[in-house]
Amino acid sequence: MDKRFRPIFILAALSALLYSLQIFFFRDTRDTVFYLMQDFAFLPVQVALVTVIAGRIVNDREKENRVEKTRMLTGSFFSGVGIELLREIRPAIGDTSEAAALLRIGDSWGKKDFKKAAAALRHLPLTVMCTPEQFEKLKERLTAEKMALLVISSNPVLLEHEVFTDMLWAVFHLTDELSARSDFAALEEADTAHLNEDTQRVVTMLLVNWMLHMGYLKAEYPYLFRLEADKNPLLPKSGSHP
Numbered sequence: 001m002d003k004r005f006r007p008i009f010i011l012a013a014l015s016a017l018l019y020s021l022q023i024f025f026f027r028d029t030r031d032t033v034f035y036l037m038q039d040f041a042f043l044p045v046q047v048a049l050v051t052v053i054a055g056r057i058v059n060d061r062e063k064e065n066r067v068e069k070t071r072m073l074t075g076s077f078f079s080g081v082g083i084e085l086l087r088e089i090r091p092a093i094g095d096t097s098e099a100a101a102l103l104r105i106g107d108s109w110g111k112k113d114f115k116k117a118a119a120a121l122r123h124l125p126l127t128v129m130c131t132p133e134q135f136e137k138l139k140e141r142l143t144a145e146k147m148a149l150l151v152i153s154s155n156p157v158l159l160e161h162e163v164f165t166d167m168l169w170a171v172f173h174l175t176d177e178l179s180a181r182s183d184f185a186a187l188e189e190a191d192t193a194h195l196n197e198d199t200q201r202v203v204t205m206l207l208v209n210w211m212l213h214m215g216y217l218k219a220e221y222p223y224l225f226r227l228e229a230d231k232n233p234l235l236p237k238s239g240s241h242p
Helices: 006-026 029-092 097-103 111-122 132-153 156-160 162-179 189-220 222-228
Strands: none
Touching: 006 029, 029 132, 029 162, 029 189, 097 111, 097 189, 111 189, 132 162, 162 189, 189 222
């Protein structure tokens, strides 16, 4: 007998034994059969309820595990690539005072505050004006990190994190655009504007994901949050905490 069906067989045999004992001791076959049919009549409802509830619990736990793995990927990305990429682009960004104000995280912030700040960062009007030398350095940085980014993007759990996936697509698009050009000093004005627009999109998505990641760290790993929160290069050197 297949081991998977052995518990079912044992339970069915135990049930038959108990019903047989009930008939033997109480000598009342009619009532036993009546209640047995009552149990069978309610069995589909029981199965449906157990299936729905148990399925929901299992699905919720699996989703939590996938989201947790996605958050780990986010942390790995920013510690290995994201923050350095922001540092690379920082000299080309214009006025960052508005961004810095949004990036200052209050000690009393909760989940809603982080989401609100992330939404504001998504629509923040940043200006990026890269020089040919900055484009070249950015190209070298992204080319060097391309394999690491491919490894991160190949993880199937990213399907649970649309905002993070959008950021990776923006980074890959910028990488392709920069790789397709060799002499940035000879670019036409329209091409330069296009590259600056792509770079600005990458910066915006980096900031949005960084803010959401900080919200997760503050809730789950407060000591690690204190360590990571001041690393964003768009913050003043004094840090984001009073």
